Amino acid sequence: MMLRKTMIAAAIALCAQSGFAAAMPAQANASLMAELAHERAGKGLDSDHGFVIDRQHPGQQDKVITRLSHTYKGIRIFESEAVVVSDNRGHIISQSMADRRGGIAKSGVANKRASISSQAAIDAAIRSVGGAGVHDVAPSAETIYYPVMKTQRVPAAANKAEDALNAMDLEDVVDGYRLAYLVQTRMNRAGKPVYHNTIVDASNGAVLQQWSMVHTATPTIGSGKSQYNGTVPIATSYTGSQYQMIDLTRGTGGVYGGMAITNANHGTSAGALYVDPDNTWGDGQQYIAGGSTTNDNGQTAAVNALWGLMNTYDTMKNVLGWQSLDGHNTATYIAVHVNTAYDNAYYTDTCKCMFIGDGGTYFNNLGSNDVIGHEMGHGVTAATSNLTYRGESGGLNESSSDINGEAVEAYARNGGTGSVVPAGKNDWMVGQEIAKDGQPLRWFWKPSKDGASPDAWSRKLRNLDVHYASGPNNRMFYFLSMGSSSNKSSEMYSQYLTNGAMTGVGIDHAYRIWFHANTTKFTSSTNYANARTLMKASAEELYGVGSAEAKAVQRAYAAINVGSDIAP
Missing domain, CATH: 3.10.450 (Nuclear Transport Factor 2; Chain: A,)
Known part of the structure; x- marks a missing residue:
């Protein structure tokens, strides 16, 4: 954490x-x-x-x-x-x-003193999430100055109709400051993670804001039989008596000295490392409920996870020069067989690691390449921009992970080598492989196909669940990569592109622009309007002012009602 x-x-x-x-x-x-x-x-x-x-x-x-x-x-x-x-x-x-910070000196907030203790703030935060559970990490309370924000129209949009507003028509401004505590609680209750960040007013213990910190997807060389990619080579290590699922060639330090896969064995903690006597792992089949988590069938979940971890690491390192989650090449790990019939996967900053469920009602094992890429993407964001996991910034956080998942999927399907993300290899759908009914969690080109995600920005976006608030930015990334259609009946058409259909720059360039913006420009409060400005700056730094990439960024955001369209 x-x-x-x-x-x-x-x-x-x-x-x-x-x-x-x-x-x-x-x-x-x-x-x-x-x-x-x-x-x-x-x-x-x-x-x-x-x-x-x-x-x-x-x-x-x-x-x-x-x-x-x-x-x-x-x-x-x-x-x-x-x-x-x-x-x-x-x-x-x-x-x-x-x-x-502009008005803080005149606000007088520095003259205020806390009326409640940090422990009282922690107690208030725990009460607000339904009471105590088992703490994975001791709760903490940091004293902060909390800017109370309000959203207002820019002068040029003062008379616009509400349904005609563009993301660039609004700006977030500071309306005042509170002395507060940022309380971080990481609990397990009834076998489920209850992880929250809570802003507690230091004067009266009132909860000013709260958001979940469970970053979910909804949801030697060994031979591994994976569930989604056939037989694959996996990097393991040998101790003198047995093989372990520790990849010593990717990442250093961390808990295990290398990238590792552990067996939660239907619990909520990491559990023990996976070991095997002959370095041949898995049977390639969905886990049989109630069966062993360590026999061939039980090992398949571990093969899925390690293969996804290896491909995610290699995509970021070989394409972007970024090593592991934090850029410092610090090793991480993934725990599989989390809970029982668990229809979810998540990253947590408690251990900077990931937990993968076996699936239950809706999904098979959640260890596909795009889902692993998604969860590790949360780790990169947590280490860099740390986009706050609520509102528009939370939607961008989720979208960043979806983008990372698509890049990993494309890279892995092309053999997992080289310095570019190949075109035409990913499916532009999140979690299609793991869904029992074949329906993905999210569609990049038309997010509204899921029945809940919007295709374009509106003021309502900041009140949505972050997984739905990611929709417009996912569509932006599709347009930036692949372009749009001029056919009004096409799912790739945007009414906001007033200068006709746009041409994409390819997933490789789009991925580089996004990653550069997230790691060198975005801050925790970045919203959609900010993202457009910073993405344009990112494209200009990488490809030049006036470049096709910089123009495409502006048009891709215009296509989701963030800024006006420009000439091709």
Whole structure:
């Protein structure tokens, strides 16, 4: 779990967090912070306004990506952040920012003191989710300044009809500040994860906001018989007496020293590592309910998971130069046979790992390549932009994982090698392979085919479940990759493309643009309108100002009612 410690009172500070590894030497970080301090003064902010480094990642061509939180008098301002790309000497090359600190000095919030304790805030958060369960990780409460946001129309849209609004017609502005606690609870109740982040007012214990943190999909060389890909080569290790499902060639450190697969054996904890005497695993068949989780049939779920993990790792490393979930090549693991007849899969920041169910009513084993790619995508987002898992940012979080799943599926189906994501190999459907009735969870080109996801942005989007709020951005990514149709009866047609059908740039370029934006520009509060702006900047950095890719980004977002269409 990425728990932030309470910030020390300092105008410019570095925070040694659990799991944080500096990507630059101290002198380079000092140079970076000095440049930021100089810029702060230029914006009229006094020394009470500080920065704290949350995490750093290696960028391309010896660049470093640094994510910082804004602080005021040593306390973090929730969702007020900066993403800075610098050289290895700490000199700033580019910045992306979600700045929510402008009025905090005049608000008087810093003069307020908490009327309830951090434990009282934790108790309030636990009550709000239905009471206590078994804590997977001890609950925490961080003191924060919480910007109370309101959505207003930009002046140019003051007289627009509600149903004619475009995402760019609205802006989120700070309406005030509260002294609050960010409470993180990670519990299990009746065998199910009950993971939440809760904002609790420090003056009276009221819950200001809450969202689920269960990131779901709805939902040596060994030989493995997989359920969805036939017999596949899987990377294992040998201890001198038996083979283990630990891939020592991908990732380092972590719990097991390499990428690993464990057997939850119908529980909710990771369980034991998978082992085998002859390095031949699985029978390629759906798990037989009530049977052994370690015999050939029980091992198939583990083969599915390891094959998906290997392909996801290789896609990101070989195509993007990104290693594992955090960019630092830290190994992760996947637990299979979670719960009994469990129709779900999820990533959790508690262990930075994934849990995969066997399926039950609706699904077979949830270990297909696109689902594993989806769940590992949540890990990348948690380590980078950390898009808050509610509203529009939560929809973008889910969409980012769907995008990662499609790229992994395309890469794996083409043999899992090379430095590009091949065209024409993925199916543009999420979870089609695992569905018992053959109906996918989501369709990229026409999200509304599921009966709940919208095809385009509207103000209602921020009130939807994040899995449905992902729909328009998935459609954007399809248009960016594949283009649209001019035929009004086609499912690939968009009424918002007023300058005719658009041409896509291919899944490879689209994936690079999205990943670059998510890791170097998005912040936790990024919404659809912000995403369009930052995606355009991402395309310009990768392919040039005025490039076909930059134009395609603008048109793809216009196609989902985010911004106006432009000339081809």
